[in-house]
Amino acid sequence: MTTAALPAGTIAEEPDRLGFGGYVTCLLGIVWREVMRFLHQRERFFSALVRPLIWLFIFAAGFRQVLGVSIIPPYSTYVLYETFVMPGLVGMILLFNAMQSSLSMVYDRETGAMRTLLVSPFPRSFLLLSKLLGGVFVALLQAYTFLVIARLWEAWTWSSQDSILTNIAATWQQFGVVDPHLSGYLTVLPALILSGLMLGSLALFMSSVIKQLENFAGVMNFVIFPMFFASSALYPLWRIKESSVLLYEICRLNPFTHAVELIRFGLYGQIGPPVEQAAQAAADGWSFAVVNGIDLTHLYVVVGCTLFFLGAAVYAYNPSKGLIGRRGGAGAGA
Amino acid sequence: MLQQAPETEAQTLVVNGVSHRFDDYLALDNVSLSVPRGAFTVLLGLNGAGKSTLFSLITRLYDNVSGEIRILGNDVRRRPTAALQRLGVVFQSRTLDQDLTLKQNLMYHAALHGIARREAKIRCQEALERVGLADRQNEKVRNLSGGQARRVEIARSLLHRPGCLLLDEPTVGLDIGSRESVVGIVRKLVAEQDLGVLWATHLIDEIAPTDQIVVLHRGKVLFTGTVPEFLAKTGSDNVRAGFRSITGTAHGDDQ
Incomplete structure (x- = not known):
């Protein structure tokens, strides 16, 4: 306001107050930059999409005959393995995206882009949260692209006797009716955002404590693979329990399991199993939060972990208490 | 104090x-x-x-x-x-986004200081003119020489009028x-x-x-x-x- 009236290039004696509008501008700016960066890295978009699709097209097709999935909530009927594994693969997209953005943050810290962000006058926790939301937004773009392709894959019908047009019409017909219901794509959105935030804040915390990441392989081996395989992404937990109780317990403690389950139920417009089905789970010590006949354990765990990881990340980036200063910081001594 | x-x-x-x-x-x-x-x-x-x-x-x-x-x-x-x-800062390491244009880099920085889009556009123009790169604002930073990139960073550090x-x-x-x-x-x-x-x-x-x-x-x-x-x-x-x-x-x- 005051500054606009000044002649070009003069110093503002009193800068504008950072009001609500300023915060919105800042948030949008950060999210916009994340999206632009992602769009400029086409190979990243491509590989982010190919990875889960390979799992869906090849692994799931091969695994279909090996693993029988019984009727467990949220499914009301027997489902194909492809349908079962879809939420897990969406979780995988979120996980990879979060770890990749964590890696880029370490890289940012080395090149100084992180310092550009941190000299912004806004509170540091707000800046980090904005950065996180930018990453989640990018993950959402990937997840929905995958979901559409996966649905098309499921709806695919082809008969060589019919004409191409008939085949397309049949596929289109199927596209509208295969699992999950189209409204599921809307109801899964909160689950995706929450899970994305949880994994993103974990990654953000990792980026603040990891001084240098030589390559992505380390993160793959020590974070992504254990989190992904020791979860309910690829197989139902009761199956795991049959082979190893210890592994079952590890899966139960894995926050990623809860994120995948939240997405799974979200796709069917639910947030957890109804309590009568959950009774057995409760007896196993699996659930601890039953509200109005619905088991909300997954929601509670994901929200709780998000707050915990985010708090840890903000602490680590806090200039007076943080770990950056102790570790010599970005570019210091260079 | x-x-x-x-x-x-x-x-x-x-x-x-x-x-x-x-x-x-x-x-x-x-x-x-x-x-x-x-x-x-x-x-x-x-x-x-x-x-x-x-x-x-x-x-x-x-x-x-x-x-x-x-x-x-x-x-x-x-x-x-x-x-x-x-405070305006030009860091020792290069901190511009190589894949974004000069203007996009500056607009991002203006957003970090809570400067609304309309005002930010005016200031970007001014700042780039000051360092003599206004005619290249829609080019990617990747195409700039080291000295030109530095000048963009100086322009950027002036956007919020420190x-x-x-x-x-x-x-x-x-x-x-x-x-x-x-x-x-x-x-x-x-x-x-x-x-x-x-x-x-x-x-x-x-x-x-x-x-x-x-x-x-x-x-x-x-x-x-x-x-x-x-x-x-x-x-x-x-x-x-x-x-x-x-x-x-x-x-x-x-x-």
């Missing part, structure tokens, strides 16, 4: 008794310096003297453990928002022509806008006779004052010789 500081503060930057320690190594030892309005202040020191550490403390990457740092009267710890709003500008070895890796142009732009800013500039360097030939000098050596400030005072104190006839004698090093810079 907690009161609203007067905006007509004579000093744009005051560093008072600041020390900083990494584990068992004292990177800064009781450092004090000030940058008056309209002064081009050269922070002269060899690599590893503590220049970057000092910049990290001023920009609040981490907090100063002892002493105080004020930007136009605002303590960076007690009033970080007000302090950072008045009263104090920090530059951490801004001419490192530039050829002679680019160096002169970068130094010239900043000197012009100081003269025209009454900015306080702290220019960290180890290149003695960037010092003009009218500059303020702060000599930082192994974490300690050995001298603050004008060039003639420096020559008088060290009993030398040029800054290079003076620097050698005051720091006891064999040569003044890397060249």
Whole structure:
């Protein structure tokens, strides 16, 4: 306001107050930059999409005959393995995206882009949260692209006797009716955002404590693979329990399991199993939060972990208490 | 000190008794310096003297453990928002997004300072004109030379109209022509806008006779004052010789 009236290039004696509008501008700016960066890295978009699709097209097709999935909530009927594994693969997209953005943050810290962000006058926790939301937004773009392709894959019908047009019409017909219901794509959105935030804040915390990441392989081996395989992404937990109780317990403690389950139920417009089905789970010590006949354990765990990881990340980036200063910081001594 | 500081503060930057320690190594030892309005202040020191550490403390990457740092009267710890709003920084490492255009980079920075789009566009144009790159605003940073990228970073640091500008070895890796142009732009800013500039360097030939000098050596400030005072104190006839004698090093810079 005051500054606009000044002649070009003069110093503002009193800068504008950072009001609500300023915060919105800042948030949008950060999210916009994340999206632009992602769009400029086409190979990243491509590989982010190919990875889960390979799992869906090849692994799931091969695994279909090996693993029988019984009727467990949220499914009301027997489902194909492809349908079962879809939420897990969406979780995988979120996980990879979060770890990749964590890696880029370490890289940012080395090149100084992180310092550009941190000299912004806004509170540091707000800046980090904005950065996180930018990453989640990018993950959402990937997840929905995958979901559409996966649905098309499921709806695919082809008969060589019919004409191409008939085949397309049949596929289109199927596209509208295969699992999950189209409204599921809307109801899964909160689950995706929450899970994305949880994994993103974990990654953000990792980026603040990891001084240098030589390559992505380390993160793959020590974070992504254990989190992904020791979860309910690829197989139902009761199956795991049959082979190893210890592994079952590890899966139960894995926050990623809860994120995948939240997405799974979200796709069917639910947030957890109804309590009568959950009774057995409760007896196993699996659930601890039953509200109005619905088991909300997954929601509670994901929200709780998000707050915990985010708090840890903000602490680590806090200039007076943080770990950056102790570790010599970005570019210091260079 | 907690009161609203007067905006007509004579000093744009005051560093008072600041020390900083990494584990068992004292990177800064009781450092004090000030940058008056309209002064081009050269922070002269060899690599590893503590220049970057000092910049990290001023920009609040981490907090100063002892002493105080004020930007136009605002303590960076007690009033970080007000302090950072008045501070422009050009970091030593390249911090522009290579894949984005000049304008996109500047708009991102304006957003980080909460400047609304419409106002930001006007300021981007102004700032790019100031560094002579307005005609290339829609080109990607990747296509720029090192010196041009530096000029964009200077333009960027001016978007929020700071009263104090920090530059951490801004001419490192530039050829002679680019160096002169970068130094010239900043000197012009100081003269025209009454900015306080702290220019960290180890290149003695960037010092003009009218500059303020702060000599930082192994974490300690050995001298603050004008060039003639420096020559008088060290009993030398040029800054290079003076620097050698005051720091006891064999040569003044890397060249």
